[in-house]
Amino acid sequence: MILTNARILTFDDAHRVIDSGSVEVRADGSIGSVRSGRARGADTVDAGGRLLMPALINCHSHLYSTLARGITLPGAAPADFPAILKKLWWRLDRALNEDDVYYSALIGLIDAAKNGVGTVIDHHSSPNACAGSLDAIERAYRKVGLRGATCYETSDRDGKAAAAAAIAENVRFLDRRRRDDTVGAAFGLHAAFTLSDRTLRACVEANQPLAGAFHIHLSEDRCDRGAVSRLSRLGILNERTLAAHAIHVTAAERKVLARSGVNVVHNPQSNCNNAVGTAALLELFCDGVTVGLGSDGYSPRLWEEFKTALHLQKVRARDPRVGYAEAYAAAFRNNRAIVRKIWGVEVGRIAPGAKADLALYDYFPPTPMDPGNLFGHLLFGISNAPVDSLMVNGRWVLREKQCVNLDERRVADKASRRARALWERF
Numbered sequence: 001m002i003l004t005n006a007r008i009l010t011f012d013d014a015h016r017v018i019d020s021g022s023v024e025v026r027a028d029g030s031i032g033s034v035r036s037g038r039a040r041g042a043d044t045v046d047a048g049g050r051l052l053m054p055a056l057i058n059c060h061s062h063l064y065s066t067l068a069r070g071i072t073l074p075g076a077a078p079a080d081f082p083a084i085l086k087k088l089w090w091r092l093d094r095a096l097n098e099d100d101v102y103y104s105a106l107i108g109l110i111d112a113a114k115n116g117v118g119t120v121i122d123h124h125s126s127p128n129a130c131a132g133s134l135d136a137i138e139r140a141y142r143k144v145g146l147r148g149a150t151c152y153e154t155s156d157r158d159g160k161a162a163a164a165a166a167i168a169e170n171v172r173f174l175d176r177r178r179r180d181d182t183v184g185a186a187f188g189l190h191a192a193f194t195l196s197d198r199t200l201r202a203c204v205e206a207n208q209p210l211a212g213a214f215h216i217h218l219s220e221d222r223c224d225r226g227a228v229s230r231l232s233r234l235g236i237l238n239e240r241t242l243a244a245h246a247i248h249v250t251a252a253e254r255k256v257l258a259r260s261g262v263n264v265v266h267n268p269q270s271n272c273n274n275a276v277g278t279a280a281l282l283e284l285f286c287d288g289v290t291v292g293l294g295s296d297g298y299s300p301r302l303w304e305e306f307k308t309a310l311h312l313q314k315v316r317a318r319d320p321r322v323g324y325a326e327a328y329a330a331a332f333r334n335n336r337a338i339v340r341k342i343w344g345v346e347v348g349r350i351a352p353g354a355k356a357d358l359a360l361y362d363y364f365p366p367t368p369m370d371p372g373n374l375f376g377h378l379l380f381g382i383s384n385a386p387v388d389s390l391m392v393n394g395r396w397v398l399r400e401k402q403c404v405n406l407d408e409r410r411v412a413d414k415a416s417r418r419a420r421a422l423w424e425r426f
C-alpha cells in the first residue's frame, strides 16, 4: 500500500517536513520508501492532504484504571497520595475480575487510538484476578490493534501469597511474550515503599533467566523518598528499567539514575492531579537521565501530557524560555528510544525499515510550516487537531475517526454494565 497526498512529518534524524509526499507501507508492517510527490496506482490510499506523522507512544499507563471514571469514593476525600492509593486504586484493583480487566483495557486502548497513540506501555494490577490477567490485556491489544507491552504490579501490600502470584504472572507472561514485537512484556513492580528486600530479591531471581525489563514507580511521592539507593543495591536499576515519576529524588540520586541508564517516565498531569509535586525535568536532562513521557492512566491524550510537561517546567523555573527542548525530547525522541532499547521495536519515525505506526490528522497548516518552526505547529496546532486515521504495524486501527476492528458503542455499553457491577463491589 502507498499512502499518498499527505503532508509528512518524518521525525527522523533530519526532521523533514514533506509538503506533499508518499509513504510505502510494506506487507510485513514496515515502512518502505518515503518520498515527495504523489503516487498513483491501484494500491494507493489518498490522504486528502492531511498531516501524516508517527503514532504517539505512551511509556507509562494503567489500563485497569479506565472503569474508575466517575466512581464515587465513600467518606472524606483522600488528603494525600498514600490515602489516594488506599481509598481508590488499591480498592479498585482488588475488586477487578478478569472480564473487568479486559473491558477496562479495551476502553483505554480505544481512547488511546482515537488520540493518535499507537503504542501503550501498561502497568497492571488485579490481585483477586491475577493469574491470566495479562493474557486478557493482550487480547484487548489484539482486538483494538494497538502495540504495547504490559506487566503485573508486584507488591507486598496484599500479603505474601499475592506477591508470589504476581511474580508468577510476570514470569509466565514474559516467558510467552518476550519475542513479540506487537504485545510485549516487562516485569512489574509497584514501588520500593510497598516491596520488601526479600520480595525484590525474589523478583530479580525470577527475572534472571527471562531478562525482562523492570517497570516500577519511583519516588512519586514523599512517602517513597530514598528509593534509588535501595533499588540500585538490589539490582533493579539498569538501562532497561522503566521508572515512572522520579519526583522526590536528590541531585545525588539523579546521578545514580544517569549512571545506571534508567529510563525515567514523566507523567505530568497525573502528578498535578495527585498533588505530589513535579519532576525536575531540566535537572534530569542536564544530568543525562533519559526521560520519556507517559500518562499514568490519567488521560489518553498524550498531547496534553506534552503540553503540561512544558508548562510545568516554565512554572517551576518561573522562566518562559525553558522546557521546550525537554518536552520535545521526552515525547518524540526518548519515548521511541525507550521502546527500541527495551523491546527492540523501531517506532516513532517515518523512515524506511521502521514500523508503519502512523497517524493522519485533520491539520491543514494556516501558517508556513518547516523543520525550524515545527514546535509551534505541534504545540498550538497539531495537538488540537482531530485524528482521522491510525495505522499500527501497517494495519488500520482507525479510519475516518472510527475503530475498524470493533463496534465502539457496543464495547462502551458492555463496559458500562461491567463498571456498574464493579462499583457495587468496590
Ligand SMILES: [Zn+2]
Residues within 6 Å of the ligand: 060, 061, 062, 123, 217, 244, 296
Ligand atoms: Zn503509574
